[in-house]
Amino acid sequence: MAHSSDTIAPEHTGAHEHDDHHDHHIPSGIKRWLYTTNHKDIGTLYLWFAFIMFLIGGAMAMVIRLELFQPGLQIVDPNFFNQMTTVHGLIMVFGAVMPAFTGLANWLVPMMIGAPDMALPRMNNWSFWILPGAFLILLASLFMEGGGPSFGWTFYAPLSTTYSGDSTALFVFSVHIMGASSIMGAINVIVTIFNMRAPGMTWMKMPLFVWTWLITAFLLIAVMPVLAGAVTMVLTDKFFGTSFFNAAGGGDPVMFQHIFWFFGHPEVYIMILPAFGIISQIVPTFSRKKLFGYASMVYATASIALLSFVVWAHHMFTTGMPVAAEMFFMFATMLISVPTGVKVFNWVATMWRGSMTFEVPMLFAVAFIVLFTIGGLSGLMLAITPVDFQYHDTYFVVAHFHYVLVTGAIFSIMAAVYYWLPKWTGKMFDITLAKWHFWCSLISVNVLFFPMHFVGLAGMPRRIPDYALQFADFNKWISLGGFAFGLSQLIFLALLIKACRKQGEPVSSQVWEGAEGLEWEIPSPAPYHTFETPPVIK
Amino acid sequence: MSEQAKNNQKMVIKLLVIVVGMFGFGFALVPLYDVFCDLTGINGKTANSAAVYTPIEIDESRTISVEFITRTNTGMPWEFRAETTRVKVHPGELSTVNFYVRNPANKQIVAQAIPSVSPGVAALYLNKTECFCFNQQPLLAGEEASMPMQFYVDPQLPDDISFFTVQYTLFDVTGKGDKLAVKENPYLREQPESGI
Numbered sequence: 001m002a003h004s005s006d007t008i009a010p011e012h013t014g015a016h017e018h019d020d021h022h023d024h025h026i027p028s029g030i031k032r033w034l035y036t037t038n039h040k041d042i043g044t045l046y047l048w049f050a051f052i053m054f055l056i057g058g059a060m061a062m063v064i065r066l067e068l069f070q071p072g073l074q075i076v077d078p079n080f081f082n083q084m085t086t087v088h089g090l091i092m093v094f095g096a097v098m099p100a101f102t103g104l105a106n107w108l109v110p111m112m113i114g115a116p117d118m119a120l121p122r123m124n125n126w127s128f129w130i131l132p133g134a135f136l137i138l139l140a141s142l143f144m145e146g147g148g149p150s151f152g153w154t155f156y157a158p159l160s161t162t163y164s165g166d167s168t169a170l171f172v173f174s175v176h177i178m179g180a181s182s183i184m185g186a187i188n189v190i191v192t193i194f195n196m197r198a199p200g201m202t203w204m205k206m207p208l209f210v211w212t213w214l215i216t217a218f219l220l221i222a223v224m225p226v227l228a229g230a231v232t233m234v235l236t237d238k239f240f241g242t243s244f245f246n247a248a249g250g251g252d253p254v255m256f257q258h259i260f261w262f263f264g265h266p267e268v269y270i271m272i273l274p275a276f277g278i279i280s281q282i283v284p285t286f287s288r289k290k291l292f293g294y295a296s297m298v299y300a301t302a303s304i305a306l307l308s309f310v311v312w313a314h315h316m317f318t319t320g321m322p323v324a325a326e327m328f329f330m331f332a333t334m335l336i337s338v339p340t341g342v343k344v345f346n347w348v349a350t351m352w353r354g355s356m357t358f359e360v361p362m363l364f365a366v367a368f369i370v371l372f373t374i375g376g377l378s379g380l381m382l383a384i385t386p387v388d389f390q391y392h393d394t395y396f397v398v399a400h401f402h403y404v405l406v407t408g409a410i411f412s413i414m415a416a417v418y419y420w421l422p423k424w425t426g427k428m429f430d431i432t433l434a435k436w437h438f439w440c441s442l443i444s445v446n447v448l449f450f451p452m453h454f455v456g457l458a459g460m461p462r463r464i465p466d467y468a469l470q471f472a473d474f475n476k477w478i479s480l481g482g483f484a485f486g487l488s489q490l491i492f493l494a495l496l497i498k499a500c501r502k503q504g505e506p507v508s509s510q511v512w513e514g515a516e517g518l519e520w521e522i523p524s525p526a527p528y529h530t531f532e533t534p535p536v537i538k
Numbered sequence: 539m540s541e542q543a544k545n546n547q548k549m550v551i552k553l554l555v556i557v558v559g560m561f562g563f564g565f566a567l568v569p570l571y572d573v574f575c576d577l578t579g580i581n582g583k584t585a586n587s588a589a590v591y592t593p594i595e596i597d598e599s600r601t602i603s604v605e606f607i608t609r610t611n612t613g614m615p616w617e618f619r620a621e622t623t624r625v626k627v628h629p630g631e632l633s634t635v636n637f638y639v640r641n642p643a644n645k646q647i648v649a650q651a652i653p654s655v656s657p658g659v660a661a662l663y664l665n666k667t668e669c670f671c672f673n674q675q676p677l678l679a680g681e682e683a684s685m686p687m688q689f690y691v692d693p694q695l696p697d698d699i700s701f702f703t704v705q706y707t708l709f710d711v712t713g714k715g716d717k718l719a720v721k722e723n724p725y726l727r728e729q730p731e732s733g734i
Contacts (some may be wrong), residue, residue: 224557229565248709
């Protein structure tokens with residue numbers, strides 16, 4: 001336990017202040033984590049923060065599923081139910097998925113491109129440490145008179161401008177801070193990748209995780225400011241008498257949806273492109289083959305990112321758009337399935353005739369490919385304008401975006417953690433626990449989300465605390481699946497605590513037999529400072 | 539400052555320009571949206587100011603039905619109805635419809651009517667020469683008024699449209715107005731003699 005400089009658990013250092021440090025550059029205790037500018041420390045902070053947020057947002061999902069376990073209103077009142085759906089969404093998007101990807105970028109991007117650290121370490125520290133404040137503000141609003149935000153994570157006007165409580169101000173400020181944090185993180189990633197690559201690390205030699213994150217970072221700086229603008233307009237409409245979204249003053253509530261989804265659709269790809277990068281790292285390792293179609297992967301990612309700016313109104317088919325616009329957004333949306341299909345094809349082709357083994361990261365990666373594709377297909381169904389009129393705002397939509405975000409983004413993050421955790425701690429994680437975690441999650445997540453397709457097609461609306469009796473059986477199963485999925489994550493928590501306590505077999509620097517890349521050439525656990533002299537790129 | 543740090547700083551400045559630009563773009567979307575909708579008429583908004591009627595040839599070969607729907611926004615207590623709910627007009631022909639309003643509340647309320655045309659594209663061809671919706675309308679407690687709307691349909695109206703609906707929604711804008719030109723409603727009806 002003496003090497004607390006290498007542990008990945010922030011809470012440990014506080015308890016071990018009396019340990020003697022072998023590395024004298026690192027301050028001890030809480031100060032190490034508050035003042036750190038080391039990309040590995042900050043990556044660790046981001047990942048733990050994201051995991052804690054994942055558990056908090058998950059607890060809110062448990063409240064939602066508890067209420068929906070039976071028809072009728074029994075556990076919570078509708079206003080609180082609405083707060084749960086809203087804050088669950090906000091926390092999972094801005095508190096869990098995005099910080100987890102930023103944490104992975106912090107840990108991995110410098111190691112993958114042979115840089116000693118991120119380009120702007122001081123800003124890196126800030127971009128993490130403003131996050132806990134943002135979420136403290138958001139969570140505190142739940143305990144205010146009138147409760148927290150209850151208008152859905154999409155905060156449509158006039159729900160957020162006319163019918164919301166005073167805590168809307170807290171919601172707006174917390175979103176501002178989250179946005180600032182994301183923008184700073186994105187700027188850091190871009191500058192690092194542009195300026196800090198080791199000599200010989202040309203663009204088309206960069207690992208795909210780096211490529212996908214670079215493109216994601218550009219999406220972030222393009223759309224997070226638009227979100228900041230949207231929440232600012234909500235703030236001034238609600239508290240300062242402007243009429244951006246108020247028809248009486250010459251505004252237009254539908255315009256809110258246009259501005260929001262101009263941010264919101266690229267945001268969807270912000271939450272999935274790094275996942276594509278992760279899967280593109282893991283699948284070749286355990287197939288013992290080079291990634292099939294590297295260049296096409298890069299171009300596919302870039303085209304998905306570009307297309308994401310011209311499809312936003314597919315979230316708004318039922319707002320009364322003219323037919324020509326509905327046609328345009330329908331076909332533009334369907335076009336995205338081409339580059340996405342290229343990616344899925346390339347992953348499958350990488351596995352084809354590979355010498356495959358199914359270690360835990362690979363299990364998650366294969367589950368990702370199958371389940372993400374299911375989510376992609378239901379997305380293609382939703383893209384068809386005439387059928388979207390039936391599916392709009394039903395549980396079919398809930399099923400769709402949970403397949404792409406939970407079994408997509410979250411599964412990829414878990415795959416990434418299992419893949420790189422031995423490199424971070426120097427010890428192999430508890431494989432038995434990991435397999436329990438995988439199989440319990442895999443089965444329960446499908447019990448949880450698959451029946452949502454059926455109740456959605458049958459017309460069950462989303463965001464409503466009660467439902468017609470005909471949906472009772474399915475909802476019982478969905479809730480049971482939800483509780484099981486929630487409990488399964490406690491296995492993950494136990495595994496991570498064990499891993500951070502440095503329990504387990506020591507691993508080689510290579511860790512996985514087929515792994516390739518600069519991060520596997522440095523010792524395990526990764527030293528506090530790496531690549532202070534640039535590596536030689538073959 | 540090292541070469542590296544200089545390069546980083548340059549890049550950060552460029553990226554910050556993008557960030558600030560996109561924040562501005564978010565707000566620029568507001569006027570852009572209005573301009574786009576004005577040009578294409580896709581959200582059914584009509585012009586906010588009076589059109590001038592120049593006598594044009596009335597196209598008697600076509601008859602257009604125009605239907606009027608009224609509603610009040612949540613929390614707006616006024617009675618509000620169109621005195622004629624449907625008119626048949628030839629394109630180019632001037633027509634007037636009156637709308638009845640009464641303020642049943644015990645205080646003055648200022649109203650703003652917001653029009654919406656469906657199908658949206660018809661809004662481009664609905665020319666209003668006079669409308670109560672151009673101004674905010676005050677009514678004292680118990681007052682009632684008959685508010686006119688005079689319009690003609692542009693003969694350029696696409697052939698596939700023979701029927702469209704104009705909906706007015708009344709919003710309570712008491713205390714929020716800066717457009718209020720008159721203290722008294724110009725369309726006021728005669729008050730009953732007896733003091734109520």
